[in-house]
Amino acid sequence: MGMDASTDQIKAGRIDTSSTYYELYQKSVELGTWDAEKLVHKVGFEDDREVWEGLNDNEKEQWARLISYFIDGEQAVAADARRIMKTVSSPYFDRSMEKEMMASALALEEAKHTQFFDLYITNVMSDKFPQYELDSRRGGIQIPRTEACGAGEMFERQGTLQAQAAHGGDPADIARAATNYHIGVEGILARGGYFAKNRMMQEAPLKLLNKGFQFISTDEGRHITFGLELLQELIEKEREGLPDYQGVENAIWEQAIEDIGYITDTAYFITADIDDPLDVDFSELVNRGARLAGDMMFDTLDLDAGSATEFMQASADAMESAQGSDYDDVIDKYDHIYSQKMAGD
Amino acid sequence: MTELTDIEGADFTADDEKIQTAVEEAADDLGMTPEKVEEEVAYILDSGTGRANNEGVAGAAAADNEDTDNDPRLEALEMFKLRQEL
Ligand SMILES: [Fe+2]
Ligand SMILES: [Fe+2]
Numbered sequence: 407m408g409m410d411a412s413t414d415q416i417k418a419g420r421i422d423t424s425s426t427y428y429e430l431y432q433k434s435v436e437l438g439t440w441d442a443e444k445l446v447h448k449v450g451f452e453d454d455r456e457v458w459e460g461l462n463d464n465e466k467e468q469w470a471r472l473i474s475y476f477i478d479g480e481q482a483v484a485a486d487a488r489r490i491m492k493t494v495s496s497p498y499f500d501r502s503m504e505k506e507m508m509a510s511a512l513a514l515e516e517a518k519h520t521q522f523f524d525l526y527i528t529n530v531m532s533d534k535f536p537q538y539e540l541d542s543r544r545g546g547i548q549i550p551r552t553e554a555c556g557a558g559e560m561f562e563r564q565g566t567l568q569a570q571a572a573h574g575g576d577p578a579d580i581a582r583a584a585t586n587y588h589i590g591v592e593g594i595l596a597r598g599g600y601f602a603k604n605r606m607m608q609e610a611p612l613k614l615l616n617k618g619f620q621f622i623s624t625d626e627g628r629h630i631t632f633g634l635e636l637l638q639e640l641i642e643k644e645r646e647g648l649p650d651y652q653g654v655e656n657a658i659w660e661q662a663i664e665d666i667g668y669i670t671d672t673a674y675f676i677t678a679d680i681d682d683p684l685d686v687d688f689s690e691l692v693n694r695g696a697r698l699a700g701d702m703m704f705d706t707l708d709l710d711a712g713s714a715t716e717f718m719q720a721s722a723d724a725m726e727s728a729q730g731s732d733y734d735d736v737i738d739k740y741d742h743i744y745s746q747k748m749a750g751d
Numbered sequence: 752m753t754e755l756t757d758i759e760g761a762d763f764t765a766d767d768e769k770i771q772t773a774v775e776e777a778a779d780d781l782g783m784t785p786e787k788v789e790e791e792v793a794y795i796l797d798s799g800t801g802r803a804n805n806e807g808v809a810g811a812a813a814a815d816n817e818d819t820d821n822d823p824r825l826e827a828l829e830m831f832k833l834r835q836e837l
Pocket of ligand 2: 516625
């Protein structure tokens with residue numbers, strides 16, 4: 407990526423201020439320390455509530471499907487941030503200090519994203535969320551909508567991959583975890599969600615929600631750059647021929663192909679499965695996601711494993727199989743489990 | 752970091768002069784240098800990559816923000832101003 411650090415830097419000793427990781431950390435301090443409580447106070451819930459009340463049930467359901475996977479996804483990435491902090495201190499990376507600084511900023515931001523969606527659901531969308539209060543990692547489960555679609559499975563997979571990477575994982579394990587988290591969840595699933603919200607906002611302009619999404623997506627941009635930098639470091643070492651690093655590119659490619667299945671299923675779930683009342687367009691959403699993936703893998707990372715054409719094919723196959731999905735029974739099942747868990751607590 | 756006027760990959764509808772004026776006004780209001788404001792706005796859009804890939808800002812806003820002519824740079828500047836209040 408070859409990013410130049412800022413020109414008028416203050417001298418530091420131990421910290422390498424010319425590092426891209428340092429730049430990402432510093433920009434997180436400057437841009438990522440917004441206060442979610444102040445944001446909701448400043449913009450207020452009133453206008454959003456009015457727009458929300460004017461929507462019909464299908465339109466509300468479409469928003470609820472999108473926001474379900476966001477709140478559960480934000481909590482999942484926040485919970486796994488501790489593992490990223492551990493992974494970046496792995497001896498397979500030459501330096502760790504600036505990476506750890508950036509990972510700590512990421513952890514704070516993911517917690518805040520979870521907080522924002524929690525505040526928003528509670529104060530605007532609660533009629534469509536009879537169930538969302540349980541901590542999905544402490545004896546609770548994800549929201550039934552999340553559990554029913556690919557996103558739910560993807561977040562669980564993320565936990566496994568991050569644990570493997572953090573607990574003495576080799577470079578291929580680290581690459582797989584970073585691909586799933588930074589390319590898959592943040593780079594495609596979340597960014598695809600922003601694409602969807604932009605379209606849905608045209609007919610349902612939820613102002614506060616849009617502001618929140620703008621701050622969140624700006625934070626995510628730095629997380630994605632961070633992940634791509636990590637992957638680039640591992641790829642460079644593989645290309646230098648270092649034995650421990652062989653298999654990194656393949657791991658990235660394989661994980662991306664696995665993830666496109668979860669992501670495409672989620673795209674179908676929030677659009678065509680409910681007749682897309684707010685006009686997102688399932689194929690355009692998937693195409694946008696595939697293009698973002700192509701940019702990251704073949705433009706930024708210049709991956710030799712796989713190709714953009716093969717990726718588009720995998721994405722088309724995923725579209726085919728998503729269209730056969732039926733989510734209602736799964737939602738019902740988890741609805742029941744969720745109620746039991748709520749009653750038990 | 753990339754200069755605001757060198758960022759690729761988005762539809763920039765406003766002319767560079769309009770951007771410059773808006774940046775200078777914001778800098779004045781915020782008590783910052785125009786260079787710093789420009790740097791922050793650019794970083795909002797590209798996260799250091801040189802390409803406007805911030806889907807949430809560089810895409811459309813809530814039913815079009817008429818104050819920003821839908822130019823992602825102005826939208827990002829609005830966001831930065833709000834951020835300074837938070
Ligand atoms: Fe996030
Ligand atoms: Fe993130």
